[in-house]
Amino acid sequence: MRIVFVLLVSLVVLGSCQQKGDYKKGIHDPILFARTVKKLNNVVLENNFPPMIASRNYVYASIAAYEVVAAGAPRQFESLAGQISHMPAMPKPTDTANIDFPMAAMLAFTKVGNAVTFPEGSLMGYYEELLNMADSLGMPSAIQEGSKAYADTVAAAIMKWSKGDNYAQTRSATRYTVTSEDGRWVPTPPMYAQAVEPHWMEIRTMVLDSASSCKAAMPPAFNISDKNSAFYKAMMEVKQVGDSLTEEQKHIADFWDDNPFKLNVSGHVMFATKKFSPPGHWMNIVGIAAKKSGADFNTTVAAYTKTAIASFDAFISCWEGKYTYNYIRPETVINKYVSPDWRPYIQTPPFPSFPSGHATVSAAVAEAMTSMFGDNLRFTDTSLLEFGIANREITSFRNAAKEAAMSRLYGGIHFRFDNDLGAESGKKIGELIVNRLKMKK
Template sequence: MKKFACLILLASFLFSCKEKDYTKFTNDPLLYCKTVKKLNDVVLYNNFSPVVASRNYAYANIAAYECMVAGDSTYQTLSGQIRHLPAMPKPLAGEKIDYHLASLLAFVKVGNAVTFPEGVLIEYYDDLKQKARNAGMPKEVLNNTVAFSDTIAATVMKWSKKDNYAQTRSSEKFTVTQEDGRWIPTPPAYSQAMEPHWCDIRTLILDSAAQFMPPAPPVYNMKDTNSAYCREVMEVKRTVDNLTDEQKHIADFFDDNPFNLHVTGHVMYATKKFSPPGHWMNIVGIAAEKSKADFDKTVAAYTETSIALFDGFIACWKSKFKTNTIRPETVINKYIDPAWQPYIQTPPFPSYISGHSVISAASAEVMSHHFGDNFAYTDSSELEFGIPNRSFKSFREASIEAGWSRMYGGIHFRSDLEQGTIVGKNIGEYIVRKLHLTRNEDQLSYNSTK
């Protein structure tokens, strides 16, 4: 009898050790950062446009967040805060669930469903479950966790399909006109306008795509060399013609072109980088690691930033395709120098306002809310593309530099950047005011010393 009792005690001891080991595995916030990076890599290698990428990140993070919320009473569901987001499924009373693993699995499952080709993240999904088994997670807990994660992922996916994305796949193509001052395709690919109907995508927090519309851009006027428009054109040309090494580094660092086409004679090839939302997702991970944010705070920061990126692009695209303004390259080639080229490649959509400026300013406001107004950090995101790091005193400083990188690159006018920054800041501030992720929002505020 004593021998039997000892065996029971030994089994209990081994089981408790395994559960302790498993807790350490699932509590690691860097694992969530790694998981977001997995999706980021899929987005990169499959050439998703920046706006579509923002959709991938938003829905995947929201699914992860809703799993996390179910296990942490200090956080609040987004249902009702995102007015059209339905109530989320609740776990059954008494069920043992690892909510951090559920968050990871839901992120991967939703990310896998909204990317192409579907299924590319399944191996990573299976690896996460195997890690749980190897760490000693009881089969019942793993089954409960997977089942709960699946219900959240399915609810988010069903909701996501009502955002008009599918309808925009079959919308009429954008009509290019030769009217003075209007956008036309640019070298070297002369691609058609990218996602001209993106402003029809359902917003998450904004009331509509037009909620923060900028004023009209400067009136197109190349006949008067003293006109505000002509002065902006000449500023772009002078800037690119006299770039310093520092300005080139800034332009390269924030280029974030997911498909940069190179043409040499009859040879064409493309190089890839993160898109702008992918870059900002990386920055969230850098900030979370430096601040030593726990798993739940890390998920919250990623989620709110991805929402800012998503709504920011929708609002920006409303302005772009309403004003339909020409790019600097086209104007300079036509009126000043036919052989002139920008430092970086002009993307295939209208100029006003700058997408980089909008989404960077929006992200900076949200991230300042989570990590502090003067959170200094070094951005190492571009090292994998051979571009040296840059350091910043704050997220807002980085967002301003991201905007000006487009002037240094020769692809945007001053007004594009300045008005884009204003719109983005307004969007970020609005999202911070509207969303209350914790029951006490102060718990999410970090100061720069943390």
């Protein structure tokens, strides 16, 4: 009932500001596309998609929207078909006079977002809301139908292409084997959950030649006996930093925690809290940055798409490293060799430590976003307010990525080398994507 009421209020406000038939002012608003992305973000959040699967949800939906935009503005934007080597040519529009391309882009995004998530139909209510909004703003029925038909055609082509990325095959792949050898990852408290997505490196990349492209340099060897070893020093740094956190460091750790499913345990009571995962947080930042920069509708769609591609490929590359090294988490080794009661400030996620996923992905998307908006865009990131976490000021995307990486040390869930080497890898991934993809002419 609340959602319907909000929609009605939105339509009343839009209608009061515009004349009937002046639908383009409402439909072509880049903020409306940002709200459309947020609809998918909310579905991902509510259904506990882990971050790497979330990145897949975002990338196909975003590419669908972008291909519609590129078809509608061929002098401004290049199709990704062929630039992504395995991506086929997308259907070209015929009756362009009866297609509103921004409208079609949002419908395609929503249709694909609905197809790659669950429960089935979770976004189709919003799909109908968009059509109702267009009607209420005076979009002619022929343009509504033409936009819907073209959006559905592109969405179908994107979904057919997506079937070849090996995702379905990895659903039945073997689970991670837990062993007791020194230095190897094992499940961590409080959930002691199975390792998440140990075969994600088998997913087809978008721009990277393979999962091992731009891979992180090797981490230090596990060595707990030599107090002068790189590993021992890194382990003790995690404990010492965690034992003396400042309020600012706690805020950084909380702000970039981005744990999509935290299990809270108090005595015999257990309950879960949800937040955006790292790719969801960064997709939200795209919308804030686009608004701050004054980007138009098409540029906003392109920025979301490049960011989603960087996030997707960075996760595949990072996961290749995680399940090559199967590196132990700080919490495990500190509990075993230093302090059995020590706990990190934030909750350790259920997969190996090296390299840091957040550091890798953040560095990659920072390069993508910098290529779209520049290196000095300053804005307030309000993404976490809905979870009760105060805003942070962003001075540049690259600085934000560095802070996101450091947050994992402050949070006690990563060694410094996880973050540093992950960030180096992520930056290379982002640079490669920026250099290879020619989107805006």
